[in-house]
Amino acid sequence: MDGNEILLVNETIGIIGAGVLGRTLAGTFVECGFPGERLMVSYGGKPSTFESIKEAKLVENIADNNEICQRSTIIFIAVKPQALKELKCLPFTGSSLVVSCMAGISSVLLEEILGIDVFRIMPSGPDTIRKGKGIAAVYPQNYTLTEILSVLGLKAYELQDEEMMHTFTVGVCLPAAIMVADKKGLDMDYAIEAIEKEYADFEEIYIWAKNVIPDFDSDKEEKKYIEHMCTKGGITEAIVNSLNSGDTFLDALKKGIARSREISTSARLTL
Template identity: 60%
Template sequence: MTGKAANQSEGGIGIIGCGHLGRSLAEALIDSGYPKEMLRVSYGGSSSTLEKIKKAGLLENISDNYEICKSSAVIFIAVRPQSVECLRGLSFSGSALVVSCMAGISRASLKEMLGIDVFRMMPSSPDTIDKRLGIAAIYPRDDALQEILSLMGLRVYELLDEELMHVFTVGVCLPAALLVAEKMGLDLSQCVHDFGRKYPDFEEICSWARGVRPSFYSDEARDEYIRRTSTKGGITEAMIDSLNSGCTFLRAIERGVSRSKEIASKRGPALHLRS
């Protein structure tokens, strides 16, 4: 790493949460040339996660959350949003660059909980990061973070407003929804163009989503992919349900954005209730 990224990361990089996303970020850092001995990762204690950490060659990098907060200059929070409570009581350095990858939890909520300003990042799925086809949105802008992510092989979108995270989240959920829409024979180009007039990066993200979809040897394999990526109550499911009910692709996109906002509105107050 060079420039601002090197200066920021020379104190070490920590990843809190070494599930699928955390491991993908760790491996991308190492593949980019970042010194493995300067990387620390933590996990929640699951034996299956530990086995996957071993398989990834990260066993010697295991640390705990307190040590990561104490010793790391850059910290990625890669735990599931439902596990955010594991962060309560941690003491983050005021000089550390702390990046939350948790969907639906605002900077304001995190500041109230952690006492620091946190950058938000919405990455695409771990498998796209593993293939060096990943994209990520960040807010607010930060040159060092942008450089670190670019060196990891991610295409970075710097958002001007935190609310745009909802639109980007829909973007990274598009691969399965596109498959359903195309199976129905819907005209997508005009819908994507119309939505892109309000959100200029959306057409490019839609092209990315088409490009990262896996190839399928059968209709059954395609349908299984759609089922696997459509989490119950999630954004992909909301878009697919909208399509199955007869809505246009544009309306399905808008429903995905609305669902992202609904999820976020529930997660923020839940943090305050537990404080």
């Protein structure tokens, strides 16, 4: 039995939100040897999402959110931040490790809505996870969670201050941002230096981002790569839109950070 199996041997994993990220996490667990019969995924009911779940060979893993909450020992929340209110009445229990992947939504708000302590991660885009080149911020620190991320091949950055999650989130959007900025011939290094003053690991993440951008065979492939990194209404979209409207790289990254903060404020208002 290897280390991965020992770590997860008694666990049942539930992923609420089998969208682009959720399916990637589920697929990666399966590839790591995690048994399919102890893996559940849920979705919001869109036929197109069902088709994608089918393509990912996860149809047999579909469960409803109540079942996921009742049976899972580890739960990943991978719905859009705007869907947070839909999780309000679910029977989460303090005995499972609940991990939110949602950008912007603070741990205080999660605790308020779900009634339990929730850990936060911010993983990099699906392509990086599938290739074993992913990174993820973790807040607050949790040994088991960091070990689980390492099973998924994700390098963990343990944040001391939750505010830094906004900046880290822009960091995981950098591959898409660099691709767009490169085409426009924008200067990027000065922007990274400016943001590094707030978050010391930002330069390291920039280097990571430059290294994970794959070679593309077509514009279509390139577009799809960016689309998969963009959650609708999220941070990548804000950065890409800003670059496309003619902003500098620094302004675009700042708009990404601002979008992450805004998501958190508007989520509270819609509850």
